[in-house]
Amino acid sequence: MLQSELIKLRDSMSLQEKIDQMLQLNGQFYEENNEDVLTGPAGSMGFTEQDIEMAGSILGAKGAERLIAIQKAYMEKQPHHIPMLFMLDVIHGLETVFPAPLGLGATFEPELAGKCASAAAKEAAVSGLHVTFSPMVDLVRDARWGRVMESTGEDPYLNGLFAAEQVKGFQGEDMSEPYKICACIKHFAAYGAPNAGRDYNTVELSEHTLRDFYLKSYKAGIDAGAGMVMTSFNTVNGVPASTNKWLMRDILRGEMGFDGVLISDYAAILETIPHGHSASPSDAAVKALEAGVDIDMMTSVYSANLLKLVEEGVVPEALIDEAVLRILELKNKLGLFENPYKDGDPEKEKEIILCEEHRALARETAAKSLVLLENDGILPLDTTKKVAFIGPYTSEKHIISSWAIAGNVPACVTIEEAAGEVLCAEKTSYHKGCTILGSGNQIISFTGIMKETTPEEEELRWMEEACEAAKEADIVVMPLGEHYAQSGEASSRAMIDVPEVQMRLFRRIKEVNENIVVLLFHGRPLDLRELKQEARAVLACWIPGTEGGHAIMDVLTGKVNPSGKLPMSFPYCVGQVPVFYNEYQTGRPFTDENLKFLSRYMDIPNKPLYPFGYGLSYTSFEISPVKVSSETMKADETLTVSAIIKNTGGCSGTEVVQLYIQDQTASVVRPVKELKGLQKVTLQPGEEKEVSFAVTESMLQFTRADGTVGSEPGIFSVWIGNSSETENKAEFDLKK
Numbered sequence: 001m002l003q004s005e006l007i008k009l010r011d012s013m014s015l016q017e018k019i020d021q022m023l024q025l026n027g028q029f030y031e032e033n034n035e036d037v038l039t040g041p042a043g044s045m046g047f048t049e050q051d052i053e054m055a056g057s058i059l060g061a062k063g064a065e066r067l068i069a070i071q072k073a074y075m076e077k078q079p080h081h082i083p084m085l086f087m088l089d090v091i092h093g094l095e096t097v098f099p100a101p102l103g104l105g106a107t108f109e110p111e112l113a114g115k116c117a118s119a120a121a122k123e124a125a126v127s128g129l130h131v132t133f134s135p136m137v138d139l140v141r142d143a144r145w146g147r148v149m150e151s152t153g154e155d156p157y158l159n160g161l162f163a164a165e166q167v168k169g170f171q172g173e174d175m176s177e178p179y180k181i182c183a184c185i186k187h188f189a190a191y192g193a194p195n196a197g198r199d200y201n202t203v204e205l206s207e208h209t210l211r212d213f214y215l216k217s218y219k220a221g222i223d224a225g226a227g228m229v230m231t232s233f234n235t236v237n238g239v240p241a242s243t244n245k246w247l248m249r250d251i252l253r254g255e256m257g258f259d260g261v262l263i264s265d266y267a268a269i270l271e272t273i274p275h276g277h278s279a280s281p282s283d284a285a286v287k288a289l290e291a292g293v294d295i296d297m298m299t300s301v302y303s304a305n306l307l308k309l310v311e312e313g314v315v316p317e318a319l320i321d322e323a324v325l326r327i328l329e330l331k332n333k334l335g336l337f338e339n340p341y342k343d344g345d346p347e348k349e350k351e352i353i354l355c356e357e358h359r360a361l362a363r364e365t366a367a368k369s370l371v372l373l374e375n376d377g378i379l380p381l382d383t384t385k386k387v388a389f390i391g392p393y394t395s396e397k398h399i400i401s402s403w404a405i406a407g408n409v410p411a412c413v414t415i416e417e418a419a420g421e422v423l424c425a426e427k428t429s430y431h432k433g434c435t436i437l438g439s440g441n442q443i444i445s446f447t448g449i450m451k452e453t454t455p456e457e458e459e460l461r462w463m464e465e466a467c468e469a470a471k472e473a474d475i476v477v478m479p480l481g482e483h484y485a486q487s488g489e490a491s492s493r494a495m496i497d498v499p500e501v502q503m504r505l506f507r508r509i510k511e512v513n514e515n516i517v518v519l520l521f522h523g524r525p526l527d528l529r530e531l532k533q534e535a536r537a538v539l540a541c542w543i544p545g546t547e548g549g550h551a552i553m554d555v556l557t558g559k560v561n562p563s564g565k566l567p568m569s570f571p572y573c574v575g576q577v578p579v580f581y582n583e584y585q586t587g588r589p590f591t592d593e594n595l596k597f598l599s600r601y602m603d604i605p606n607k608p609l610y611p612f613g614y615g616l617s618y619t620s621f622e623i624s625p626v627k628v629s630s631e632t633m634k635a636d637e638t639l640t641v642s643a644i645i646k647n648t649g650g651c652s653g654t655e656v657v658q659l660y661i662q663d664q665t666a667s668v669v670r671p672v673k674e675l676k677g678l679q680k681v682t683l684q685p686g687e688e689k690e691v692s693f694a695v696t697e698s699m700l701q702f703t704r705a706d707g708t709v710g711s712e713p714g715i716f717s718v719w720i721g722n723s724s725e726t727e728n729k730a731e732f733d734l735k736k
């Protein structure tokens, strides 16, 4: 449809019809034969029959047949036959599930994440979906916050690359094309900085930090063309995001130029009342509309108040008109006026969902996401040895995240299944050893209370049986880790440990067999001090997804040489949190263990246990001293920074070569290092390659003391290395 036709359509709609477009309801209200919708949950939430019949979009439903039926029924009733939008959290895959985003970040391969998004879009599109609430691009620094699992980490530059590639993967160049869906950048803004790492908590940031660290990745996703942005639950410096005019009108739409649909997070507009910013639903409706929020997700704040507010002249109809036009524009961008069912096709669903191509991509991505944290040479496994797999993740099918809400758990490949394909059955045994959380413990997941019901005596028997097996084995591989429901939304943890029952199992096994390889399943950085000390190898597996078992065995056997790098620092312990590499130096940097009056702890080191950008390989690499093409650089010049990387080990491998820059002196203090470039380099043994980066003035810009954005002349440090702790440094002087 032409823009003029959209405007004509909008202007032909009644006020009520326009307001209907600004409501999003849960797909559960549209289940077949759901007569008690109005007497049940919908009624209790204040929704009317009008709401349910005329809401402009729904979330949480999927399946081609079901969505085609809902669309057909809706359009017959809709006065102008405007199609409904179907949205779902396709965060890192629909039924084929890719690594949880923190694991995707560990690939340091944004293009690969883009391919995963494209595959996810294809499965979502044939299932009848139009929009995904992904990518989540919140910068994260606090491992206590459960939603770090959904982020690609602590670095603005890396998060920006992943945001852009995922948007392009979901949307392509034109989201009306087959198998493309609209992406949604979330959660705007700075949701990843909640006080004390507690979900939904207060966010207080200087504007400088907000701009130079947190806003970058949202901007990258918007610049990549994201069709939608979602507001966050938190306040930003005292004002809830969903009613924050400065954040939404001035920053998002003004400075960033976002002109797409702004949707609230789930009930976030109504929640501005308990926040203490809105006095009533009517007040919340005014504030959110004035902030430019177009769709109210799952409350009746808009649907129950806007009509009266316009009729009484409290809000101008023009604000409704602009919101509705943006919603119609999105439906138009998806081609829904021409084809309201888009790619929804039950036959295609059967052919495309969990197809071999998607599984192969999931396997490749998961293998690249694994980060080798420790290895004294025990890996890759000597497959002639006797191996006992001992741990609750040995045969665990649920290796997808709490946000993989459409994920196909039975389709997941366990470690035991994958090991059975490659290891000699006579020399391999498999033992659960204990439950994930420990007998009698429970956890609240998205679907309710989950309790470990195994009787304690049985769990002890498992442990002893595993112990016997460990005595007989040459090597013990221990798949341990968090429960999948211990990360994700509303899953903050004050103690970031591997569940105690599993550490007891580890210590018991260590008593009888020194040769332990730990495979860690986790949605966040964990406190790994003991495992680092006591295991011979530790492989961070994150939440690896559908092909997790195959990917892990590919790395354990050396079929794939691990190349993952940490996208988020692993703290020494929870007391160090928030810990991140791109910190400021302070006036008393910690330089000497024996000096007291420095910025330091008395009882732990300042450095994280494992730093951002760190990850081992089965081979080794050497990087030559950094060279700069000139010791000075003018603003209109490009400086080339280079080094030679050589594979000095015995097998081919891939290294993530990282470029870091520091502005040594500026009108506001600058981080000790900032990632400004990365290149993945694959080399055969003995092979070497020159890696070079172009440094331009735009890479040196920041929010200066006077609030303007730009660079400042002076001396810069530049590093090329394989982690944020590299000391391979040179300097250059940026001249006026």
Ligand code: GLC
Pocket: 059, 089, 133, 186, 265, 266, 489
């Ligand atoms: C949730 C999450 C958000 C998600 C939305 C819809 O509360 O905060 O990330 O997209 O609701 O499910």
